[in-house]
Amino acid sequence: MPLGALRPTPLVEQAIDRLREQITAGEWPVGTRLPGETSLAQALGVGRSTVREALRALAGAGLVRARQGAGVFVIATEPEENWSVQLLRAAVVDVYEVRMMVEVEAVQLAAARRTDADLTAIEAALAGRAEASGGSDAQFVDADIALHAAVVAAAHNPVLTALFTEFVPALRQGLIDLVRLLDLRRGDPADGADGSDPAQGADGAAGHAALVAAVARGDAAAAGRALRDELERTLSQLQSVGP
Incomplete structure (x- = not known):
């Protein structure tokens, strides 16, 4: 499932949705290291700051976790209920x-x-x-x-x-x-x-x-x-x- 470039606005929300779809669909199984910010930004057609905000939101939902010096990893395929x-x-x-x-x-x-x-x-x-x-x-x-x-x-x-x-x-x-x-x-x-x-x-x-x-x-x-x-x-x- 290719990521595909996003529509102009709202970019962060779209990035969150697109990345979450990849995770929940099993494209990136639990334990998988996500592509780097630069790669994700190019795939989505947005800036690195937008990707950074999206990853922060996904971390808040309990889907991913950043590991110092190693990258961002998938830790769950279903978001935690707030x-x-x-x-x-x-x-x-x-x-x-x-x-x-x-x-x-x-x-x-x-x-x-x-x-x-x-x-x-x-x-x-x-x-x-x-x-x-x-x-x-x-x-x-x-x-x-x-x-x-x-x-x-x-x-x-x-x-x-x-x-x-x-x-x-x-x-x-x-x-x-x-x-x-x-x-x-x-x-x-x-x-x-x-x-x-x-x-x-x-x-x-x-x-x-x-x-x-x-x-x-x-x-x-x-x-x-x-x-x-x-x-x-x-x-x-x-x-x-x-x-």
Whole structure:
């Protein structure tokens, strides 16, 4: 299978794809030393810097490894799954359990660290969630996630923010399906989301308002309790409908 010259753009992505195809197709078996950068660059019709970036990406995917003074060798024919892919493949209940651990800590930090600008953003997101209650299930879930994201951002910890961002794709569809399956948003407002807490309302508006109020007054303990109660209710619902 000849490599062949690449199209003009985007060169690095094309180089990654072309080299990965050669590896996964078995053209370069495990243990094989790849041609040098110059040879690969000529075969692909790109510069050595493009080849270097492509090899770096393939190394990050666990397909190749550079050996000092010896070259770059194939070490696997299938790429390792990154964190995002693992989350997408995981059961939504498992992801939600970890989300609880991360987000409850984040909201307590947010209550202690939030700025006036953070509070403005959080209150706007709470209002957006209320407005979305009249929209589609997807719009409602997206607005709910946006509120939680605003609270996590107020913790001013980039690692927590990144973790929450990674959870979102794995959770979003599961939550949309849950809302549709249990008809959570169209129940009697006098009933709780899980039938056990009438104060919450069908869409958990009261619980979210309590969460925002706790963050606003800087009460970390109350904010943590409010969020844990909300997430535990949702987790219980997820567990009740199964995978």
